[in-house]
Amino acid sequence: MIIIRLDRVLADRKMRLNDLAAEVGISNVNLSYLKTGKVRAVRFSTLDAICKALKCQPGDILEYVEEYYEADAPDSE
Numbered sequence: 001m002i003i004i005r006l007d008r009v010l011a012d013r014k015m016r017l018n019d020l021a022a023e024v025g026i027s028n029v030n031l032s033y034l035k036t037g038k039v040r041a042v043r044f045s046t047l048d049a050i051c052k053a054l055k056c057q058p059g060d061i062l063e064y065v066e067e068y069y070e071a072d073a074p075d076s077e
Contacts, residue, residue: 003063006035009054024049 010017017035021028026046033039034046047058054060 001065001067003065004034004037004061005063006050006061009056009060010035013054013056015054020050020053023053 010020017031018028021031024031024046026049030039034042047061050061051058
């Protein structure tokens with residue numbers, strides 16, 4: 001599963017979501033959806049613009065966490 005860490009990067013940079021939205025040229029609502037992980041895809045051009053504005057790498061914003069499903073979980077016995 002991919003976790004969006006945009007809120008953490010914004011806090012580190014002391015930048016508000018509205019300011020980032022204006023600089024990137026994306027609506028505040030769409031950027032908010034991205035921040036809360038309610039999107040299924042992100043365009044590379046959008047990711048590029050966000051990274052440029054925040055002076056960061058994509059890995060600072062996106063994090064992969066392996067999901068375990070019940071069938072994949074090790075036996076607890």
